[in-house]
């Protein structure tokens with residue numbers, strides 16, 4: 001059963017305040033190394049910023065995302081973008097590669113997604129992706145858990161995310177039939193030019209949805225107050241404690 005997040009994805013807000021996400025995808029795009037004439041699926045494409053770069057390499061790209069507003073933005077940019085959750089990919093042996101940046105951790109259960117990716121790939125096709133990994137945004141998670149806990153809510157149970165270790169995800173890739181050619185987990189402190197409030201707006205709605213409207217502002221203020229001494233540097237810049245998992249895996253021939 002697919003577990004869809006309650007996050008309301010707004011393409012305009014995302015483009016204005018979360019451009020650091022596709023910008024952070026440069027290395028995984030290089031690992032994909034899209035070739036002229038290849039057919040590539042961009043899974044969880046968002047507004048299509050990276051999809052465009054894959055297309056610019058001469059590949060024919062299909063982009064899918066669960067959020068209608070993001071897909072509309074990608075289409076407005078001239079891309080073949082479709083509303084399709086990663087848990088119900090409807091492709092058979094069609095793609096030379098499946099690519100994903102900063103999206104797989106939103107798609108649960110991962111086993112269902114991996115089966116769909118494998119079905120979508122041609123034999124020997126590659127799956128190249130980057131996602132949040134084990135210990136990603138640990139400080140943010142602890143602050144959210146503390147503040148929601150005071151209100152009788154269990155933050156881990158409300159989390160829309162799956163942040164696996166390299167060990168755990170390698171096992172899932174292999175169980176789905178992939179041969180893993182590389183996988184690594186690494187810290188990537190991420191500057192939030194638009195601050196923590198915009199980050200919470202873009203990504204953290206699942207935690208606030210169960211609170212009464214009147215409680216939300218107070219809870220956010222408490223979370224931000226807990227995080228400020230940890231995540232703000234001496235120049236006043238918010239830097240989030242991102243940990244990413246990047247991998248390349250190959251489907252069986």
Ligand SMILES: C[S@@+](CC[C@H](N)C(=O)[O-])C[C@H]1O[C@@H](n2cnc3c(N)ncnc32)[C@H](O)[C@@H]1O
Nearest residue numbers: 022044045046065066067085086101102103106
């Ligand atoms: C942080 S954005 C990343 C977007 C894009 N890949 C980028 O690098 O800018 C995460 C994206 O995952 C999408 N998403 C979340 N859950 C999804 C699901 N179950 N299936 C497909 N896409 C999903 C969201 O709608 C959002 O566009």
